[in-house]
Structure formats: C-alpha cells, structure tokens
Amino acid sequence: MSIDTKTMPQALPSGRRRPGGAPVLIGIAVAVLLLLALLAVFAEWVAPYDPLRQSLMEALQGPSTAHWLGTDDLGRDVLSRLIYGCRIAVIAAAEATTIAVLLGVPIGLFIGYRGGLWDWIVMRIVEAVVSIPGIMVAIVIIAILGAGLHRAMIALGILFSTSFLRLARGVVLAEREEVYVRSARVVGASDSRILMRHIFPNIAPPLIVQVTLTVGAVLLAEAGLSFIGLGVQPPQASWGTMLNTAAAFMDFNWFLSVPPGIAIILTVLSVNLLGDVLRDSIGRGIAVDADPRAPAARYAAELPATAASAPVPRRDDEILRVEHLQVMVPGRAGGEVPVITDLSLSIGRGETLGLVGESGSGKTLTGLAILGLLGAGVRATHGSIELNGRDLRTLPRSGLEEVRGNEVAMVFQDPTTSLNPAFTVGSQIAEVLRVKQGLGRRQAWARSVELIDRVGIPRPAERAGAYPHELSGGMAQRVAIARALSCNPSLLIADEPTTALDVTVQQEILDLFRDLQDEFGMAILFVTHDLAVAADICDRVGVMYAGEMVEMAGVDALFADPRHPYTSGLLSAMPHASDRNPPLPTIRGNVPRPGTWPLGCRFADRCDFRIAACDRRIPLTGSRRQVRCVRAGEPELEAAS
Template sequence: SVVIAVAVSVLVLLAVLAVFADWIAPYDPLRQNLIEAMQGPSAAHWLGTDDLGRDVLSRLIHGCRIAVIAAAEATTIAIVLGVPLGLFIGYRGGWWDWVVMRMVEAIVSIPGIMVAIVIIAILGTGLHRAMIALGILFSTSFLRLARGVVLAEREEVYVRSARVVGASDGRILLRHIFPNIAPPLIVQITLTVGAVLLAEAGLSFVGLGVQPPHASWGTMLNTAAAYMDLNWFLAIPPGLAIIVTVLSVNLLGDVIRDSVGRGIAVEGKPETPAARFETATAPAIAADDPVRLRTDDEVLRVEGLEVTVGGGVPVITDLSFGIAKGETLGLVGESGSGKTMTGLAILGLMATGIRITHGSIRLNGRELRSLSPGQLEKVRGNEVAMVFQD
C-alpha cells in the first residue's frame, strides 16, 4: 500500500543519510557562528540555526547516524542476551527456568527508564554505555519470547523423534526449535527498534545518552526546550524526525506481524510435484452434481481449489463447492482431511509454507485471491468469518 511504501522510503532515506552524512550535510554540525545564532529557516540555513549558530539541518542529518547506531547496537545486544538464554531455560526448565524468570520479573516490574538510569549510573554516560543499558533492558522481551516458543515446541512429536534418534540438545534447539522463533522474532525486532529510538532520544534529552556537542535528536530537543521562548521552531525538526522514524518502523512491524504465518497465493509451476494435479482449464461442472452446480443466488463459490505444503505436496486437490443464500453446507471427513484447511484457505489465513497453487474462491461474485492483504483484511469479519473449534 501507499502507507507502507512511504514507511519503507523513510527508513531507506534514514539509512542513506546515516551512511553519507559527511557528504550530504551542508555544514559541519559542530561549527559555531554566534553571529548567526537563533535564526529561522532561510536560503543559507534551510532549518535555521541553534543557540550557538550551528546549522540545524546538518545536525539533524548527523543525528540520523546516531539513531541508526543506537537502534542497531541496543537491538543486537538484546537479541544476543535474550534469545540464547530464553532458548536454554525454556528447553531445560527446572531451577534454571525458575531463577532466571524471577530475575526477569523483578526487572520488568520496575519502569524501564529507571532500570536504564540505574545501569547507566553504574557504567557511566555516553551513547554506547546507554545502548548497553537499553540492550539489557529490552533483552527481557526476547528472552520471554524465546522461552514461550520453546515451551510450546519442546513436547512436540518432532522434538521427541529427534531425541530418539540421538540428536544433541544443541542440535534440537538450533535445527528444529529455533526456526519456529524466527517469524515472531522479526516482529519483536521491529518493535524493539522503535522503542530504542524513543528511549535513546529520552536519555540524550536528560543528558544520559549522547553528550554535547555531538548531534543527536535528543540533545537537539534538549537545546530547543531551553530556548523555546526565543525560537519555538528549534523543536520541530528533531521532533518530527523522531515521530516519523518511529511511526515508519512501527508500520513496518505491523505489516510483518500481519504477514507472518500467512500463505502466499502463487501459480503452481510445472516442475513442482503439485503440477500433476493441475488442468489447463477450470474443472468441468456436471449438470447432475448438486455440489458443483452454480445458482444465481450463490454467496460462496470455490472452484478447483488446490493447496500445497512444503515443496509442493498437495493437501487439498480439485475441491469445488458452492453455497447459496440461506444454505448450510457440511464438510465431512476424518481428521487431517482438509476441512479446517479449506476454511483457512478461503480466509487467507494459512501458515508459512502452505500456499494456494490453483483454483478460484469467489465471495459475493468477488475473487478473493486477487485481493490485496489490506482488502482481504476488510472482508474478514465483515463478509466472511470462521469460528475455530478451539
């Protein structure tokens, strides 16, 4: 959608400015000129100057570099600390799990900014020390995420089978369980990046993050707050930069969250195993077949539906039926025959690795497979819904 395209464009621009700040910035962000202090936007200084005559645009561009470094550093520390420990305690359980989780609960029971301030008081001020503090703080989210996935997966049949064949605990965690944490981990990373950007700006604002005279969005807001009566515009550029960047990251995270676990509708390729079930034309409709016979008041029409899993192994092949207004249709079959999968395919809620390779799904005359994720989201719950047996 347009919103997502704008969000991605903002993040790409942020990365470009961070990498090439020295060449893009029109002035040295540290160069002072007291004669030009507190000027508004002009041809020479597009965003004006601050209390020391430094160019606001140049400082804003160099602040992009600080934002990228802060987000990357704190998020990496959080992942490195939280994910392995979460995998370990979730798999081993026992007193390891009890001790670590009591420590995590103690940390999360205190406001996050207070925990960060205490860690910074121990380590000292500065960008890298502040990011270490934020990394430790946000590692609890990754730890609980990894632990939750392991607790759900460690008793599955495939894990027990791996133990039976002699696989080591490390191999089971890395080769079998860890791939299941990848989708929610990606979502958590985007959420953490947005939170880190806000936290870094807040710590720099109160003097615990980036130290003057270096440029960061938080220090620029600190300066703007001191001179709000003289030049209110000083707060606008860094404030907008923080809002737009965090909003873009969160929008990207929402898209990833909505798309994780969904199947992708693609056309089956001839070389796939499912190709042998495809036909060049739509399945013929027998006049004496009441299930396939079209009617004028038809609400839902599924035609030649084929769903595959993995490398193309079919789980539903050549499924066709129609439901007219006021009708009730029952799908009868043994467990695993594809009843639930049919409903998920209609709603577009299939898990990763499962995809529709052939067929048509028409609801009230509209082809659902041709809808975008946003359009399909509006259809679900309003025009069609599914009540799960759980």
C-alpha cells in the same frame, strides 16, 4: 480425525497482510532507511556546516536559504545537526538492539528448553526488572557503568533484553511440544541442534517484529536519557538532544522540534513496516493456491447451469429444506471462492440425513450455514434454507438467535472444547434453559439434572456439578447432547460427534442418538467422514465432494448400489471393506482445494470413467435417488462398483 479444522483455515482469510500489498509504502520505507544509512556514513561530506559551529548572532532562526532548517539556540545549523544525528541514531539503535537480542534470545531459548531451576531463577530476575519502570533500571545501570552514549546503550540493551528473553522462552515452550521436535529427537539431533536448527527459525517472525519495536523504543529512550544528561553528551548532536533543546525553546521557535520529530517518526515507521514485510516473506503457513481468482470468475459465469439440477421433492413432514445453497469465502488474492455450490437437501421429522465427505467437501460449512454461523467474510450467496417453513436466510440476526437453540441445535466434534471449562456442566445446560425458555434458577437446574440422567450418565445430580475436564470424552459428549436437546429442537445438527471418541464409546453415543430421536422425534443432520458410522445411524445419506452433493440416496440403496464413481471409490477404500494384503484400493490424487475445482465434473481428474461429456457442468439428476454423474447407470460403472 480433525480433518476439516486443519484445512479450512487455508481457505479462509488468515488475517495476515499480504506481502506486496502496498509496494509504494515499502519502497518509501526502504528509501528512508537507505537515506538514513547514507547520511550516517557520509555525514562529513553531506552536512553543509559543522554541527558544533556556534553563531549566537544567528540563534533561533527559522528556515532560510542559508540554513534550510533554521538554527538552534546557539545558532548551530539544524540540518547539519540532524544529519550528524543520523549517525548517533544508527549507532544507538544498532548497539542497544544487538545487545538486547544477543543477550535475551540465547538465554530465553536455553531456559525455555531446559526449564526447571534455571528457568525459575532467570524468570524471577526478569520479573523483578520488568516490574520497575524501564528508565529507572537504565539509570541504575548507567550509575554503575557511567554516563555516555555507549554506556547508555549497553544499559538499554540489558533492559530490552528482557522482552527478547520472554519472547524466545515463550516460543520455545510452545514449540518444544510440537511433533517436529519429537521427530528431531528420534533422528538423534542434539539439544543444541534442535534449539538452533529446528526451533530457532520459528522464532524469527515474532523476533523481527520485536526488533522493529525495540528500534523505535531505543530511539525514544535515547532521547529521554540524553535529556537527563545520561546519554549523548552536549554539545554532540543527536535527535534526542535536539528535541530537548526544542522543548526548552518552544515559545521562541516552535519549528525546532519538527525536524528531529519527523526524523524519529519516519525512521520508526519505516523500520516497523520493513519488519512486517520481512516477517510475512518468511512465509510460515501461507498456502499457495494455483490461482484462486480465475476459478471464481469462471464459476460465476457458469452459474445459470446449476439451475438445471432436479429439485428435491417436497414432503409433508419436512423440517429442513435447503435449496441451491451456495457459500463463498474470501479468496486469498481478493475476490471470492465458492466452497459450497448448488446444495439441496431436505430432512423430515424423525429422520437422520447423513452428510458424508472428505476434508474440504463443505459438509461442515453446510451445517454452519444452516445455523447462520459462517465465519467472518464467509457468506451464503444463493439459495434458501427453510426450517419449519421459514427461510432462515431472510431472517434478521435477532430472529436467527431466536431460532438457534430453540428450533435448531448443534453438537460439535470435540466435546472437551465445545463445553466451557470454567463452568459446571449442569450450569451450562441450565443457562440455555433460562435464556431460551425463561425457566427459574431452581427449575432450570432440576431440568438439567433430568436431561443429564436422560443421556445415560450415572449419578446425574452429582455429575451436574462436575466441570468438563472431570468427565471422559464420551461423558462430555453426552452432556453436549443433553445441552443441545434442552429446548427440544426440531433439528439437531451433529458435526462429527463421534470422531474424537474411541470406537466402543462411539457405539454408545450412536445408540444414544437413535434412542433420543425415538423419544424427541427431532430431525438429525449427521455430518461425518466415516461411511461406516453413516451406515449405522442414517436413514438417508448425501455424499459431498468438493462443495457439491454428488449422490443422495436411502442408506440401504447407497451402500448396496453406489452410483457415483466417487461413492464407490470411497466405499471400497474403507479399511474393513477389503480383505487383507495391499495394495488396497485407492482413489488416485487428492481432493482439490476450493478455488482449484475443475470446471466440469469436479471428480473427473480422479475418475477412471471420464469421458468428454464430463468437462461440462453436471447437474444432480433423479428424484428419490440423486446422482451427479453423466454416466450413472451405465453397465460399465455398475460392474465396477
């Protein structure tokens, strides 16, 4: 299960610009392109002069009332030529881009989906074309076809089709492995249907971007080709030929280059901007929150109430103490949304505290917050995180780096991605020892072999030289644990360390954690979604729901006598908790997303025991056993659990 990784990105900023972020700019872009189209169509009526009418008497004049943008070397009206140039620009861009798309996309789709020999042949040709400067290829094609605007555009179309081909192929290669393509094949859709109906729409976003880039490139290439006499033939007016004229007469009239230059820049920018907006509006992967702004604001106003939660009793052997931690992520529509609120916990030496919850409960973020590894924009806004008596939140960055690895280490869910595939596992452990403990190369290697042996890997000296992909998932996780323990940390944070493993391997890893804790005496914060795993490994368990702790108790007490309706709901929903024959017990509804939490008890909407008092914020009460429920301990709840 990779629950958290799937849902968190929805709460975190996606890096995507918001459509409608700059409506004024979009309006301008649309206006520019509309104007361009109108001028292209109605050039005869709009242009004040014939663009070809020469008047050598008026050559190279600056802007005047008669000629708003001045005249060129042959005394032709620059404004009129610019307007007629719109037509060339539109034709050129449309023609070349259309050819490029129509040629590149289908071939790319085909070879990407089919693969094999076709793919090999086409890609070798494409590579040959791409390895030669584009303008040279265009010249060669024009040499075959002959000069002139349309022929030049065909040449450019063929040239630019290679980038569309590679784009389409790349997307198909990635998409054809997606499960939805398998689904379509099971349904019985033909290959062409899968390509056109299922895969093609997913090419649209990068395709639109590529089209806008190509339009810009075509406008510039047209200018280049016209300059060497292979594109638009004089005396016809195009922005490219106008620029070239301007270049020749720069010393006499610098202004000549300004109108076509601005025209090209404005057009290209407008097309790019519009392309971005179009791509965003296709809306792939944008999650929609009810209204992320309102709850954040509401929540901030409610903050003082959280102070009512009972403090965690201090203990002598305390390694970690977190008090009233609050973590905010940037909301999608601006502002910040809380993902963890009023979170307090403490772990003693040699103790394992389980943090249990479903996706979006904030349990993984809690671990990352302790390490100071919250992502960009995510920040802890309240509370304290004391490790061995020092508040980590007040430490400077360098202090935190010193703490990480030395005093606190982490084991992640997926050992195959948490280890670097480019280095041997031994060297990855040795590196930590050299950086953090200043050991020499040989010493560090010897120690890492010892550690690999300690985590129960057979033939440690040989295995130290293995790369992560040569190890099974269980072995790789053992290596990750060895690396985490290399500097003898006082706190180990384990984030779903057995979730990616098979159950028989999970059993081995849990045994290993227990065994290592007996020897090293570190405190463990064990994050898991699996209550059974928590029952096995933990001394105490905290149950999180929607960013807050709803219950915290010793492991025996929690499983024998859950006090919070959510805890008892979760327990009875476990597959091996109930006996055969559905309907199996469920908790109705879904875990609310951050930003859509109810103001009062966050579980109230799914709870069978809801009363009016649940609409207020509920503090965590109790000392040894803590529970966040106004009705905890009532006979009715006791009977239900």
